[in-house]
Amino acid sequence: MKRLFGTDGIRGLSGQYPLTPKEVYRIGLSAGMVLRDHYKDGPIRVLLVRDTRESGSSLGRMLTDGLRDTGVDVFDVGVLCTPSVAYLVQAHQFQSGVVISASHNPPEFNGIKFFTRQGRKWPDVWEEAIESHLTKTLKKPKGVEKGRLIPSPQLVEDYESFLIKTLPHKLDLSKLRIGLDCSNGANYSVAPQILRFLGASVFVMGDKPTGKNINVRCGSQQTDRLGQLVRKKRCHVGVAFDGDGDRVIFTDEKGQVIDGDFIIGLLAKHLKSEKRLKNNKVVITVMSNLGLRMALVRLGVRIVETPVGDRYVSEAMRKNRAVLGGEQSGHIILGSYLPSGDGLLTALHVLAIVARARTPFSHIVGWMRKFPQTLVNVLVKERKPIPEMNGVQSKIDDIRNSLGQKGRILVRYSGTEPLLRIMIEGPTKKIIDQYASELVTEIESTIN
Incomplete structure (x- = not known):
């Protein structure tokens, strides 16, 4: 069987394998069995939370039915961002959390992400156990009472209170005018509400989800319209958030994009100055970016x-006992508060710096100055190992040698x-x- 779990859970087109009603029910049943194997005593x-995709409710129901048929109680919060789970599972001692979302992907996609009671992604061995169950004929456990379904919208306010408590005492954003793009996603209600509570003047777009417009011409990956709004x-x-709220990208007052590398640099400088x-x-x-690396070196970090x-950033932070980590894409982890990236949490702490x-x-x-960078995606029909594609590997080596110490090249699936x-x-x-154009031509002629 093809491996279901990628680096960020299960993901695919809604209605197609593995996100068909029957298979999602079986995933829920399998996940419940994994949890029962791990937590043998007590309830x-x-x-459960989801983003605003049209398919989210139905997929959530099927997953919930599978979990409940193993005796698991499901607390359904409704629409709320992915990172809220990292806080709520710990605060309320849930054994696990699950998110129905495809993050920054288009609305026709959806996905399933599981979280441990510590607020981290499920370990590989648990995901592999689900996949192992799915290769068999699954049956409901005998003698197990069906779990309860408990609507829990009140937990939204709990998450909001948590965010505000992480901020400097009596933070006042009343002198800030903020352009806000909620990507028609999970933060469409909570984000404007919190920013206005803190006194900011907020001009919002992407706050009218229809189920079919999440991440469409809006959000952290498409900031042109936000830049126009800001100006x-x-x-x-x-x-700008992405659909499930675990990423955030900023623009400055000129509408220019400020990505995750700039934010990591800013937060590193701020945290270091405050010891x-x-x-x-x-x-x-x-x-x-190479520019971020050089900036951190200058700081002595x-x-x-x-x-x-x-998930790799989070694990490395745990092992190294670090409190800051993240990605250029806008996944920023503030480890003093949560073990996973939270776009709204990051935004609030950056805005606190801006206000002061x-x-x-x-x-x-x-x-901080970034090196010019180009990012290109090539659609592939199969994942051939790059070193086995002689022409492609040779071209990569030539580019790397030409750049020397003045640049970098990275090619990955x-x-x-x-x-x-x-x-x-470079x-x-x-x-x-x-260089990118030459490499794309070589890849397309070799792979496709």
Whole structure:
């Protein structure tokens, strides 16, 4: 059987395998069996949230039915961001959490992510156990009373209170004008509400989800319209979330994109100045810009590097006892508060810095300079090992040798989509774009 779990849970087109009603029920049944094997005594309670996709409710019902048929109690919060689970499972002692979401992907996609009672992604061995169950004929456990379904919308306020308590005492955002893009996703209600509670003037887009417009021409991956809003309304800063709220990307007052690398640099500098950068370490990924690496070195910060994926960043932070880590894509983990990335939590702490600085956001992040970077995705039909594609590997080696110490090249397969991702950094945009074009031509002729 093809492996179901990627780097961020199960993901696919809703209505197609493995996200058919029958298979999602079986996934729920299998997950319940894994939990019963691990927690043998007492009731098992699972927290469920989802984003705003049209398919979310039906998939949630099928998953819930499977879990309940193993005796698991399911507490259904409704629409709320993925990172809320990392807080709520710990605060209310749930044995597990589950999210129905496909994060930043288009609305026709959906997915399933499981969390441990510590607020981290399920370990590989648990995911493998689900896949093992799915290869067999599954039956409901005998003699087990069906679990309860408990609607739990009141937990939304609990999560909001948690976010506010992490902020400086009496934080006042009343002097900030904020452009906000909620991506028609999970943060469409909570984010504007909290920012206005803190006094900010908020100009919102992407806050009218229909089930079919999540991440469509909006959100952290498409910030052009947010930049226009920021300029039109003369905002101090723009904030864009992705569909499930675990990513955040900013724009400055000019509408220019401020990505995760800039935010990691800003937070590292801030935490170090306040002597709160535990162990003087920051965790970043292989995709992090060379400019961020140089900036962290100038700060005297030790860098820990991981593969792409917030679960790898989170695990490296745990092992190195670091309190800051993240990705260029906007997954930022503030480990003093949560073990996983939370876009709204990150946004609030960055806005706290902006409010106190009383200087343009472009100046605040301007201490760091990024190398020109190009990112290209190539659609692939199969995942051939890169070293086995002689022409492709030879071209990569040639580009790497040409760049020397003045740039980097990274080629890897996506963990969630049928894409081969190319990242090249170098001295000028013209040079790296030419290298990328040559490599894409070689890849397409070899793979496709």
